[in-house]
Amino acid sequence: MKETLTPPKLATRFFRWYCHPKLRNSIEGDLMELYGERLAKSGKLKANALFIKDVLLLFRPGIIRPTEGYKNLNTYGMYKSYFKIALRSITKNKTYSLLNIVGLSAGLTCFAFIALWVNDELSYDKFNTNYDRVFRLVSAEKREINFIESAMSSAPMAKALLDDYPEVENAVRMRMREEIVTHKNQQVLQPGILLTDPSFFDVFSYDLTMGNTATALSEPFSIVLTESSAKKYFGDDSPIGQTLLLNMYDSTGYGVNYMVTGVMPDPPRNAHFTFSMLASFKTIEVVNPDVLTVDGWGDGSFYTYVLLRKGVDYTAFSNKIALFYGKYIGELFNVWRSIYSYRLQPLSDIHLRSNLRNEIAINGSITQVHIFSTIGIFILLLAGINYTNLATAHSSGRAKEVGVKKVAGADKRQLIFQYLSESVLMAMVALLLSFLFQGLFQPFLYQVTGKNLLLFSSPLLAVFLFGATFLLGILAGLYPAIVLSGFKPASVLKGSFKSGSKGVLLRKTLVISQFAITMTLITGIVIIYSQMSFIKHRDLGYNKDALLFLRVHGNTDVIRGYTAFKNDLQNSPLISGVAVSNSMIVGGLGSGGSETVDENGNLLQVNTSRLRVDPDYMEVYGIDLLVGRNFTQQSSAQDTRPVILNEMAVKKFGWNDNEAAIGKPFTMGNIRGEVIGVVNDFHYTSLEQSIQPLAIYPLDGRFSRITLKVDISQADKVVTFVENTWKKHFPSVLFDYDFVSQQIREQYLAEQRFSDVFLCFSVLSLVIACLGLYGLISFTVFQKTKEIGIRKVLGATAKSIAVMLSGDFMKLVLFACFISIPVAWYVMDKWLQNFAYRVDLSWWMFAAASLLVLLIAVLTVSLQSVKAAMANPVDSLRSE
Amino acid sequence: MKKYQLGEFEEIVMLTVGILYDEAYGVSIKKEIESRLKRGVSVGALQTALKRLEDKGYLKSREGEATEERAGRPKKYFTITAYGKKAMEYTKSTRDELWSAIPKVALKVEFS
Numbered sequence: 001m002k003e004t005l006t007p008p009k010l011a012t013r014f015f016r017w018y019c020h021p022k023l024r025n026s027i028e029g030d031l032m033e034l035y036g037e038r039l040a041k042s043g044k045l046k047a048n049a050l051f052i053k054d055v056l057l058l059f060r061p062g063i064i065r066p067t068e069g070y071k072n073l074n075t076y077g078m079y080k081s082y083f084k085i086a087l088r089s090i091t092k093n094k095t096y097s098l099l100n101i102v103g104l105s106a107g108l109t110c111f112a113f114i115a116l117w118v119n120d121e122l123s124y125d126k127f128n129t130n131y132d133r134v135f136r137l138v139s140a141e142k143r144e145i146n147f148i149e150s151a152m153s154s155a156p157m158a159k160a161l162l163d164d165y166p167e168v169e170n171a172v173r174m175r176m177r178e179e180i181v182t183h184k185n186q187q188v189l190q191p192g193i194l195l196t197d198p199s200f201f202d203v204f205s206y207d208l209t210m211g212n213t214a215t216a217l218s219e220p221f222s223i224v225l226t227e228s229s230a231k232k233y234f235g236d237d238s239p240i241g242q243t244l245l246l247n248m249y250d251s252t253g254y255g256v257n258y259m260v261t262g263v264m265p266d267p268p269r270n271a272h273f274t275f276s277m278l279a280s281f282k283t284i285e286v287v288n289p290d291v292l293t294v295d296g297w298g299d300g301s302f303y304t305y306v307l308l309r310k311g312v313d314y315t316a317f318s319n320k321i322a323l324f325y326g327k328y329i330g331e332l333f334n335v336w337r338s339i340y341s342y343r344l345q346p347l348s349d350i351h352l353r354s355n356l357r358n359e360i361a362i363n364g365s366i367t368q369v370h371i372f373s374t375i376g377i378f379i380l381l382l383a384g385i386n387y388t389n390l391a392t393a394h395s396s397g398r399a400k401e402v403g404v405k406k407v408a409g410a411d412k413r414q415l416i417f418q419y420l421s422e423s424v425l426m427a428m429v430a431l432l433l434s435f436l437f438q439g440l441f442q443p444f445l446y447q448v449t450g451k452n453l454l455l456f457s458s459p460l461l462a463v464f465l466f467g468a469t470f471l472l473g474i475l476a477g478l479y480p481a482i483v484l485s486g487f488k489p490a491s492v493l494k495g496s497f498k499s500g501s502k503g504v505l506l507r508k509t510l511v512i513s514q515f516a517i518t519m520t521l522i523t524g525i526v527i528i529y530s531q532m533s534f535i536k537h538r539d540l541g542y543n544k545d546a547l548l549f550l551r552v553h554g555n556t557d558v559i560r561g562y563t564a565f566k567n568d569l570q571n572s573p574l575i576s577g578v579a580v581s582n583s584m585i586v587g588g589l590g591s592g593g594s595e596t597v598d599e600n601g602n603l604l605q606v607n608t609s610r611l612r613v614d615p616d617y618m619e620v621y622g623i624d625l626l627v628g629r630n631f632t633q634q635s636s637a638q639d640t641r642p643v644i645l646n647e648m649a650v651k652k653f654g655w656n657d658n659e660a661a662i663g664k665p666f667t668m669g670n671i672r673g674e675v676i677g678v679v680n681d682f683h684y685t686s687l688e689q690s691i692q693p694l695a696i697y698p699l700d701g702r703f704s705r706i707t708l709k710v711d712i713s714q715a716d717k718v719v720t721f722v723e724n725t726w727k728k729h730f731p732s733v734l735f736d737y738d739f740v741s742q743q744i745r746e747q748y749l750a751e752q753r754f755s756d757v758f759l760c761f762s763v764l765s766l767v768i769a770c771l772g773l774y775g776l777i778s779f780t781v782f783q784k785t786k787e788i789g790i791r792k793v794l795g796a797t798a799k800s801i802a803v804m805l806s807g808d809f810m811k812l813v814l815f816a817c818f819i820s821i822p823v824a825w826y827v828m829d830k831w832l833q834n835f836a837y838r839v840d841l842s843w844w845m846f847a848a849a850s851l852l853v854l855l856i857a858v859l860t861v862s863l864q865s866v867k868a869a870m871a872n873p874v875d876s877l878r879s880e
Numbered sequence: 881m882k883k884y885q886l887g888e889f890e891e892i893v894m895l896t897v898g899i900l901y902d903e904a905y906g907v908s909i910k911k912e913i914e915s916r917l918k919r920g921v922s923v924g925a926l927q928t929a930l931k932r933l934e935d936k937g938y939l940k941s942r943e944g945e946a947t948e949e950r951a952g953r954p955k956k957y958f959t960i961t962a963y964g965k966k967a968m969e970y971t972k973s974t975r976d977e978l979w980s981a982i983p984k985v986a987l988k989v990e991f992s
Contacts, residue, residue: 006949027927029953031947032925036949057924062931094969 006166006641007035008048011055020065021057022744025523027058055473067638076338079176079388079416079421082477086422089398090429096394097426099775100387102769104430104472107383108658110764112465114376114444116453117339118620124270124351128205130307133169135314135344137161137304138356143607145652146692148226150357153342155284155291158197160328161306162169167317172199173281176273176360180734182245182255185234187734189553190229193248195284203307204623210240211262220287224262224278239263248279249287258283269451272351273360297329303360305342318344318385339605357588367831374787375761380468382765383430384476385510387423392478392507393779396467402484403492417483423477431469448756479506508812511773515816515853516823518769521762523824523849524802524831527841528755531832534839535748541682542585543622547740549584549720554703555733559702565729569708574718577709579616594695595667596675598654608649609684609692612700618679620709628677631698641666641673641697645682649693666695673697683837686747690836706742715739738840766853767842770860777809777861781868788868789876798869805865806858813857817850824849884967885936892917893929894968897939897958905944905955906930930958938964 015031016024031054037212038047085603090097125131137153158171178191201207201213208216208224216224223244243257259278267274290296310312322341326333345354352366364561446452551559558565566578583589589609598604599770615631617623643666650661656807658678666673681691710718719737725734745752788801825841832838886894896912897904908932910921933939944955960968 005949023927023931025953026906026943026956027923029950029955030923030927032909032951033947033949033955034910054923057922057928060924060928062928063924573935 004037005032005036005039007031008049011052015055015870018064018202020063023063027063031055039323044219046775052152055444058159079115082418083422083425085401085418086425089422090426091396093397095778096390096775099771100426101430101433102391103386103771104383104427105433106768107379107470108427108431108434108469110439110761111376111380111468112434112438112461113441113453114379114463115464115468116445116458117374117449117451118324118369118373118700119458119765120270120451120453121352121369124364124612125347127268127271130203130205130687131347133308133312134203134312134347135308135318136350137306138343138345139300139339140343141593141607142341144603145606148357148591148607150300151354151360152300152302152358154298154871155302156328156340157297158304158306160306160324161321163247163325163454165317165321167312168306169307169309170199170202172203172307174273174303174305174360175281176275176282177248177279177303178301179246179248180235180255180555182247182735186543188734188742189551189734190246190276192274192695193246193279194273194277194278195279195281197281199276202435206264206267208262210238213262213288216262217278218282219261220280220282220285221256221258222261222280222283222604223258224264226264226266228266229276230260230263247267247553247555249283249623251287252261253554253559272347272363284442294329294332297325298332305347314344314346328494342513344817344844347693362750367834370635371831373759377766378521379761379765379768380472382514382517382768384472384675384777386768387426387476388479389507389510389772390775390779391419391423391477392483393776395484396783397482398484399487399492400401402487403489406487406489406655407493409771411477412485416481419481419484420474420477423480425477427473432467447837448760450752452751483689489588507776511565511776511809512816513813513817514769514772515813515857516819518762518765519816519820519850520824520827521758521765523820523846524828525755525762526845526849527824527832527839528758528830530845531835532748532751532755534837535687535751535835538683538687538837540744541680543621543709544741544744546710547621548708548710548718548737549740550706550708550722550726551736551738552706553734553736554702554704555730557730558706558733561729562703562706568725568729569722572721574711574714574721575708575782576711576790577616577620579620579707580614580703581617581705581707582612582699582700582703584740585597585611585621585682586740587747588685589694590691592668596653596664599656599660604653606649606653606693608645609677612698612703613696614699614703617707620707621682623682624680627679628675630677639672641668641671642676643668643673644677644679644693644696645675646694646696648691648693649695650678652693668695668697688835766856768854773809773857774860774864775807777864780808781864785868785871785876789869789873792869792873793877798866799867802862802865805868806861808857808863813854817854819847821850884970886938886967886971887929889925889935890929891968891971893926894938894960894964898960898968902957902959903909909958928980934958934963936967937961938967 003633015028019027031051034054035047035051038050087302126136136151137157139150139153141148141150155173161168162171175195175198177191177193177195178189180187180188196217196664198214198217200217207213209227212222215220220762223246225233225239233239233244234242234345240263241260243259245255246258247253247255248258262278264278284291290300291299308317322343323337324342326337329336349399350363352364352369354363355365405415442454560579569578570577589611591607591609593605593607596604596606613631615633617632618625625644626647628644631644645661645666647658650658655661655664661675661678664675666675679696684689684694685691708718708722710722712718722737723735726733784805788805792798822847829841832841892913893909896909896916899916900908900912906923907927910926912922912924913919913926930939934941938961939958940961941956941958942959946952946954
């Protein structure tokens with residue numbers, strides 16, 4: 001037995017690696033002994049195999065070394081003890097920890113939601129690979145009385161830009177429509193039909209799942225469906241080569257067949273436009289060849305986007321193309337050059353920074369992003385402040401702990417680290433809780449924002465949230481950590497240590513800032529709500545209730561059969577008036593340039609909104625004709641066109657008074673006209689915009705809306721009756737109706753959402769601030785237990801004690817009022833500037849908000865202070 | 881009830897340690913069990929059991945001499961502690977109690 005024992009090396013090394021160091025030697029000895037015996041008995045091979053088997057079978061929990069290491073050569077154990085102490089102190093002061101954690105997690109939840117929302121708002125259009133090279137052509141129209149920028153431009157412009165400027169790599173035109181689609185004898189109103197060029201796929205990053213991007217949109221009357229539209233119309237069948245009947249760009253008025261040439265994935269929601277199907281722009285050119293002629297240059301009803309080559313400076317290029325249309329329009333240029341100009345708007349500006357006329361869809365607003373980001377950070381701060389406040393207040397309770405630690409040799413740095421890790425731990429617990437809250441409030445968020453935002457859909461954001469929480473933990477814990485670690489062990493342990501005075505100033509400042517923030521938010525919401533109610537109740541200058549309107553969708557049957565339909569309707573007592581127009585006065589009207597004269601007879605170029613109506617319109621809408629006369633039924637046959645203006649037009653054109661307007665010439669698009677009347681200024685746009693000059697003139701036979709003045713108290717009956725009458729007269733046409741008041745409400749949907757969200761945040765911040773206040777007052781009460789007892793024994797009343805306890809805090813809250821008022825005034829005044837018509841800021845709004853916050857603060861404080869004041873002094877003085 | 885936790889294999893190991901008295905270490909225990917009970921015992925199972933018994937306080941260990949056939953590694957000798965003895969007695973007495981409680985008739989079963 002002189003030979004050396006050489007069992008398989010790998011197995012030995014593996015064994016030595018995993019084995020618990022305390023067992024290693026003796027077990028290895030056993031293994032060696034067995035190996036030697038087996039080697040002698042059955043040979044090397046068998047011994048080796050058995051050795052490996054033994055090593056593998058030894059790989060089990062009792063024998064594997066613990067991961068931490070068995071001898072603490074590092075300070076892990078110390079960290080473990082920090083963790084343990086943190087947990088213990090959390091469970092020791094349950095109320096206090098609960099206040100902290102609930103406050104923190106509410107703040108974090110809020111912050112997470114805001115971060116999600118902001119992140120989503122900022123992500124718009126970024127999926128486009130050419131994001132920074134795509135620009136929209138914006139037209140500006142400058143007249144004597146106004147300057148209007150529109151997102152729309154004309155159909156020939158894309159090609160002109162592409163041909164004339166080498167800087168332009170590609171260009172695309174678009175038009176958004178909402179049309180009736182007929183399929184299998186079912187009519188539905190299909191919004192989001194985007195007519196566009198084949199270059200759409202090159203400029204923007206969209207792709208097809210079926211079909212060819214190069215050819216799908218090159219023929220007229222072809223459409224590309226999104227996957228969900230394809231499913232909607234064709235189910236699981238392949239839609240390629242099938243047709244849909246659309247009432248779009250057809251001369252017959254009964255719809256025309258469009259062939260499906262492609263299918264694409266549903267477009268991303270975070271783009272400044274979305275759509276349900278694409279149709280070829282060629283269709284417009286075929287049906288309406290005028291769009292490419294000189295007339296077409298003046299028809300600004302399309303969107304033009306250009307893709308610039310790499311390295312082109314867009315601002316310089318944008319200046320260069322201001323008058324690029326000059327060479328295409330001949331003599332008109334002499335007039336147009338001073339009126340129309342063009343510029344480029346970066347794709348990155350469209351969603352958040354653009355609020356032009358004729359936007360393709362409702363945009364977001366960078367102001368809102370700023371407001372909400374600020375609120376998000378504030379709310380997080382509020383929660384952080386709570387932690388700082390409560391932790392400093394409680395620091396005296398842990399003075400002994402610090403003293404003992406210091407005596408045992410802990411240095412200041414270690415202690416700071418310990419208390420920081422405690423606050424970070426607290427923040428992390430709150431974060432976990434906030435994930436739960438986020439899941440819980442997810443549907444609510446969806447309802448309010450209309451966006452389906454999921455935290456875990458973006459891991460980056462989750463990481464960001466972790467980072468923010470970590471930072472919050474550090475920031476909130478820093479001050480208490482420094483205070484705690486600064487205690488002198490000798491004085492603490494001797495017992496002569498008195499705390500509570502430490503950090504009082506800081507605590508006061510923090511409480512003041514908390515309440516200043518809260519009060520600013522609450523004042524904000526009071527002002528927002530008064531503005532919203534102002535909007536709801538403002539007299540719009542026409543009768544907005546009791547109006548029902550029907551969309552005609554260009555159907556020829558309806559236009560032909562209108563008179564009979566109208567007569568049938570008017571026979572019913574439910575309907576007191578019927579009128580038609582080419583547009584709705586909710587949500588803005590189209591506009592155009594006109595020529596008139598000023599008071600001295602000089603030519604005046606003006607731009608007015610335009611509305612074409614029939615003679616019954618004024619009466620149905622309750623618009624007041626101030627001077628002059630209404631149109632007559634045959635007025636369109638006359639050779640001069642009668643025009644009715646609004647008072648604003650009279651004022652802007654510099655005419656002396658309403659009477660002076662009568663008989664003034666008013667030429668629109670080469671048709672001479674004459675002013676025959678003036679109406680009151682009614683609001684035909686949302687109240688964010690001021691009333692502009694408006695020209696009303698007769699219809700040319702076609703119309704798009706029928707408005708009925710109805711008995712609104714029997715709305716259901718009215719709708720049934722109108723639908724039946726409609727079906728009788730136009731059995732094949734979709735009955736598409738709405739109430740005017742409903743449309744007006746929808747106009748303010750964005751504001752409504754904004755105010756709802758704002759309300760939630762203000763309430764939340766109030767709750768968080770009050771949680772902190774509650775924590776502080778309970779601490780003060782606890783500290784002053786003896787003092788209160790002695791005071792009571794000496795004859796103080798419960799009332800005077802409650803006042804004494806609350807007084808301090810109330811002073812702080814009051815002080816916060818005075819800080820918040822100017823801030824709120826400034827911010828809300830800026831917000832109100834968004835509205836052309838707005839409430840005046842008045843003192844009661846600030847008073848109401850301050851009072852409300854004060855009241856809630858008093859309630860919070862008195863919960864504790866009254867309890868303390870009522871307590872029997874015997875209980876507090878008995879033990880010493 | 882759960883006063884003395886002793887599994888079946890643990891009990892065997894305890895008993896064997898008792899049998900070997902001053903000579904109980906890994907290999908000797910393994911061989912003793914294998915020869916007496918005619919069953920294979922893996923080093924892993926045995927070492928785990930020994931560690932568990934030591935952790936429970938039923939066994940105590942001391943380091944012994946290092947020999948050449950062990951490549952210089954020391955032996956780890958085990959002896960039964962007083963507490964371990966109690967555990968064994970407890971287990972035995974519960975068994976006995978149960979045995980004695982079985983009615984004679986119940987055991988009149990033959991292999992068929």
